[in-house]
Amino acid sequence: MSASRLHRVAVLVLEGAKPLDVGIPAQVFTTRASMPYEVRVCGAEPGIVAGGDGLSYQVAHGLEALEWADIVFVPGYRHPDREDPPRAVVDALIAAHARGARLAAISTGAFALAATGLLDGKRATTHWHYARALATKRPLIHVDENVLFVDEGSMLTSAGAASGIDLCLHILRGDLGVGASNHAARRLVAAPYRSGGQAQYVPRSVPEPLGERFAATREWALHRLGEPLTLEILARNAAVSPRTFSRRFVEDTGYTPMQWVMRARIDMARELLERSERGVEQIAADVGLGTGANLRLHFQRILGTTPTEYRRTFAQGE
Numbered sequence: 057m058s059a060s061r062l063h064r065v066a067v068l069v070l071e072g073a074k075p076l077d078v079g080i081p082a083q084v085f086t087t088r089a090s091m092p093y094e095v096r097v098c099g100a101e102p103g104i105v106a107g108g109d110g111l112s113y114q115v116a117h118g119l120e121a122l123e124w125a126d127i128v129f130v131p132g133y134r135h136p137d138r139e140d141p142p143r144a145v146v147d148a149l150i151a152a153h154a155r156g157a158r159l160a161a162i163s164t165g166a167f168a169l170a171a172t173g174l175l176d177g178k179r180a181t182t183h184w185h186y187a188r189a190l191a192t193k194r195p196l197i198h199v200d201e202n203v204l205f206v207d208e209g210s211m212l213t214s215a216g217a218a219s220g221i222d223l224c225l226h227i228l229r230g231d232l233g234v235g236a237s238n239h240a241a242r243r244l245v246a247a248p249y250r251s252g253g254q255a256q257y258v259p260r261s262v263p264e265p266l267g268e269r270f271a272a273t274r275e276w277a278l279h280r281l282g283e284p285l286t287l288e289i290l291a292r293n294a295a296v297s298p299r300t301f302s303r304r305f306v307e308d309t310g311y312t313p314m315q316w317v318m319r320a321r322i323d324m325a326r327e328l329l330e331r332s333e334r335g336v337e338q339i340a341a342d343v344g345l346g347t348g349a350n351l352r353l354h355f356q357r358i359l360g361t362t363p364t365e366y367r368r369t370f371a372q373g374e
Contacts, residue, residue, distance in 0.1 A: 063231060065095045066125035068149075069115055070141055070168065072134025073107045076217040077162040081129040084224035084240060091240075092232075096121045100145050108134045119148040127227070128152050132163030132217065137189040140171040150174065153210060160212040160227065162220035169211065170194040179206045180213040202310055221246050233370030234326040270294055270301075270308055277317060281324050282344045285317050321345055322358050329367040336363050 065085045069078055078097070085093040098117035099105040105113045122128055128149065140146065150172045153159055161169045166182035167190060169175055176196035181187070187201035200206060205214040205223040214223035221244065228237040273294040277285055290313050291301035305313045321343040328339045340351035348363075355363050 061092065063093045064124055064126045065093050065129065066117075066121040066127070067095065067097045067129045067131065068122065068145070068168075069097060069099045069105045069107070069113050069131065070133040070145065070165075071106055073105065073113065074132045074134075074163065074217060075107060075109055075111050077131030077133075077165065077220055078107070078113065080162060080217070080220040081131070081160075081224055084221065084228070084244065085127075091236075096124070098122070100142055119144060122148045122152040122157070123155070125152060125157050127158045127160060130159070130161045130165035130168045131220075132161075132165050132183065133168075136164040136167035137186060137193060141168045146171050156210075158210050158212065158227075160214075160223060162214050162223065163217050166190060166213045167193075169213065170197060174211055175208075175213075178208045178211060180208070180211070181206050181215050182213060183216040233330055234323065235330045235370070238327075270305060274309075274316070278320060281317070281321050282342050285344065287313050290317075317344075318354060319358065322354060325351060325355065325363065326359075326366065326370075329363055330370050339363070 063085075065081065067078060067081050082095055082097060085091065085095050096117050097113070097115050098119065098121035099113070099115040101118040102116055103114070105115055107113050130149075145168070149159060149168065153172070153174055159169055159172075159174070161167075161180075161182070163183045164186050166175070166180055167186070170180070170190060170193070175194065177198075179198045179200055180190070181200050181203050182190050184201050187199050190197065191199040201215075203215065204219040205212065205226060207226065212223060212227070214220050225237045225241055225246070228240055273290055276293055277290060287298045287302060290305075291298040294301050296304070302313055305311070305316070309316055311319070324343045325339050325345070328334055328342060332339075334342070336348040336351060340346060340348050343351070345351045345354065352362055355361065355366070359366065361369075
């Protein structure tokens with residue numbers, strides 16, 4: 057998507073809306089000179105909307121904001137598994153999607169998107185506490201409770217509230233590039249990219265004491281992406297066997313160690329493509345992928361584009 061045009065964002069506040077869920081997209085995409093977004097907070101109708109956790113919202117716009125928006129965020133709300141949003145809200149979401157708007161849910165906002173039927177046959181996620189309820193209520197949806205967010209193109213869903221930040225930064229990366237996303241992450245004092253899933257937040261009968269050690273190993277690896285990083289090398293740093301490291305790493309992050317390393321290398325390559333004039337061969341060497349052909353192969357597989365096209369779209373100053 058072009059970074060030059062203005063993107064219109066509607067945040068749809070439903071009864072019982074969670075304050076953090078509402079605030080995340082409103083703040084990430086806040087209207088400012090450096091961000092080509094305009095944000096409108098709306099409800100089923102203008103006026104006061106009773107929210108969750110003791111807060112209420114004074115919204116200036118009704119469902120007409122969904123006719124205007126390019127992206128519609130639906131924050132999580134109270135008791136989403138008990139009943140669907142009002143029919144007028146569901147119809148407005150369907151109409152917005154038909155016009156080409158992206159629909160994005162934060163946490164239990166996924167239930168509102170599910171009520172449209174547009175998630176049927178697609179992957180989606182929601183807060184782990186409600187994942188089984190969503191799967192039971194909408195069996196045609198492929199509910200994945202072990203990820204931070206799911207991008208199905210025009211339909212996006214995220215897990216618990218904080219993962220709404222991950223989803224918003226993911227959208228920013230797609231719209232404006234890694235540099236803009238990282239800038240927003242620094243402004244929010246948030247991690248620019250978390251590769252893990254929400255499985256680590258699900259209560260378990262046995263605690264995972266190796267979590268901190270593996271976090272340190274991931275940080276160690278991020279500073280050595282240009283060097284050889286095999287499963288054995290990572291396991292040695294974590295002081296566990298390769299088999300144990302691999303199994304626990306998947307449990308902690310949702311990725312195998314080598315998948316995680318590859319994604320980290322691709323993200324580093326994206327930064328270099330945006331911020332430097334280095335050639336593809338040099339960048340491939342810098343990020344530990346060896347050759348330009350190898351970089352192109354994995355760039356296409358993970359991002360669906362080429363390094364050259366990516367640079368043309370997101371190079372700094374363009």
